[in-house]
Structures are given as C-alpha cells and as structure tokens.
Amino acid sequence: GAVVSQHPSRVICKSGTSVKIECRSLDFQATTMFWYRQFPKQSLMLMATSNEGSKATYEQGVEKDKFLINHASLTLSTLTVTSAHPEDSSFYICSASLGGLAGVEQYFGPGTRLTVT
Amino acid sequence: GQNIDQPTEMTATEGAIVQINCTYQTSGFNGLFWYQQHAGEAPTFLSYNVLDGLEEKGRFSSFLSRSKGYSYLLLKELQMKDSASYLCAVLDSNYQLIWGAGTKLIIKP
Numbered sequence: 001g002a003v004v005s006q007h008p009s010r011v012i013c014k015s016g017t018s019v020k021i022e023c024r025s026l027d028f029q030a031t032t033m034f035w036y037r038q039f040p041k042q043s044l045m046l047m048a049t050s051n052e053g054s055k056a057t058y059e060q061g062v063e064k065d066k067f068l069i070n071h072a073s074l075t076l077s078t079l080t081v082t083s084a085h086p087e088d089s090s091f092y093i094c095s096a097s098l099g100g101l102a103g104v105e106q107y108f109g110p111g112t113r114l115t116v117t
Numbered sequence: 118g119q120n121i122d123q124p125t126e127m128t129a130t131e132g133a134i135v136q137i138n139c140t141y142q143t144s145g146f147n148g149l150f151w152y153q154q155h156a157g158e159a160p161t162f163l164s165y166n167v168l169d170g171l172e173e174k175g176r177f178s179s180f181l182s183r184s185k186g187y188s189y190l191l192l193k194e195l196q197m198k199d200s201a202s203y204l205c206a207v208l209d210s211n212y213q214l215i216w217g218a219g220t221k222l223i224i225k226p
Contacts, residue, residue: 034214043204043219044160044216091157093159105162105165106162108152108159108161111157111158111159
C-alpha cells in the first residue's frame with residue numbers, strides 16, 4: 001500500500017516554456033502533499049506544502065507565481081514550472097501523507113527529472 | 118534555528134556493520150525518520166522513532182535518544198545494494214519535516 005506515482009519521470013523542455021508534473025496517491029487519500037526539489041549531491045529541499053482544496057504554503061525563497069501548485073483532489077496534486085529556465089533543471093519529488101497524527105509518514109513518488117535547455 | 122547533522126560520507130565493507138549517526142536541534146519533536154535514497158531515485162522509508170530506544174527491522178535498526186537529540190541507523194550484514202544515501206529527518210512541533218543533508222554510504226567488497 002501507500003503508493004505514490006509521478007508523471008512524467010523525465011522531461012526535457014526549452015527555456016521559456018511551462019512544464020506540468022503530476023503527483024498521484026494511488027491507494028490512499030492524501031490530506032497533504034509535499035513538493036521537493038533536489039539538486040545533484042544535495043539533500044531534499046521542501047518547496048511547498050499543499051492541502052486539498054486550499055492554497056499551497058510555499059517555503060521562503062520559492063516563487064509561488066513560478067511554481068504553481070494545484071491540489072484539486074485527495075489523490076492528485078500538480079506542480080507547474082512556468083517560464084522554465086536552465087537553472088530550474090533539477091529532480092522534483094512529491095510526497096503524500098495522511099497528515100496529522102493519523103499519518104506522519106511521507107510516501108514519496110519516484111521523482112521527475114526536469115532538464116531545461 | 119533548526120539543524121540536523123549527519124556525516125557526509127561513510128565507507129564500509131560488505132558483510133560488516135555500520136552505524137550512521139544523526140544529531141538534531143529542532144523546535145519541538147514529533148518523531149525522527151530514516152530514509153534510504155539510491156542515486157537518481159526518490160527516498161524510501163526505513164524507520165520512524167518517536168520514543169526512546171531501539172527499533173529493529175531485519176538488518177536495519179534505528180535508535181533514538183530524545184534527551185540527547187540523537188539517533189543512529191545501524192546496518193548489519195552489509196550488502197552492495199546498501200550503497201546509497203541515508204537521510205535523517207525530524208518532524209518538528211508544526212509537523213514539518215526537517216531534513217538532514219544525508220550520509221552517502223559506500224560499500225566495498
């Protein structure tokens with residue numbers, strides 16, 4: 001149980017275009033979903049936390065107008081990187097949890113490797 | 118500020134035992150996680166400790182001392198596939214996960 005999928009697994013896009021990454025919890029309803037970014041040889045960096053039906057909470061330094069997050073249902077959250085630049089190239093990972101005391105564990109998706117040329 | 122410290126890199130021999138330490142200073146504590154991350158892949162859950170003591174799960178064990186702000190992950194009978202980064206993360210009082218930078222474990226034959 002507790003499977004989280006991400007799509008696409010890899011994407012290459014041109015500078016200035018937008019890319020949408022989907023994160024789905026396949027066998028449970030995720031109250032909370034998290035989006036992380038990881039640069040090579042560095043640890044996970046939390047970008048934002050999203051709760052179903054409400055606006056995402058962005059970490060300091062993350063531009064909410066550039067990284068659009070939509071958590072439309074308890075099983076789906078999307079991250080859209082708008083007007084992508086080469087410096088946005090990274091490994092983007094989502095995770096999902098039941099939230100609160102019911103489920104503190106985060107279940108991670110397989111990640112999406114974004115390359116902006 | 119909130120801080121998680123763990124060694125950057127460790128090397129061990131196949132078949133041996135290795136202990137990866139993690140110390141933390143966070144605003145509140147609601148548990149400590151250990152995750153394994155192979156290169157180019159997402160983290161996978163290994164353990165969760167919220168009470169003091171040792172939790173054993175097969176070849177992997179995790180220990181927690183809340184009074185010392187300290188945890189370790191113990192890996193026994195090391196296998197080549199255990200070569201990965203091991204991430205320590207603490208759930209703070211706001212249920213936000215604070216991540217360590219990870220320990221890269223290199224297993225040699």
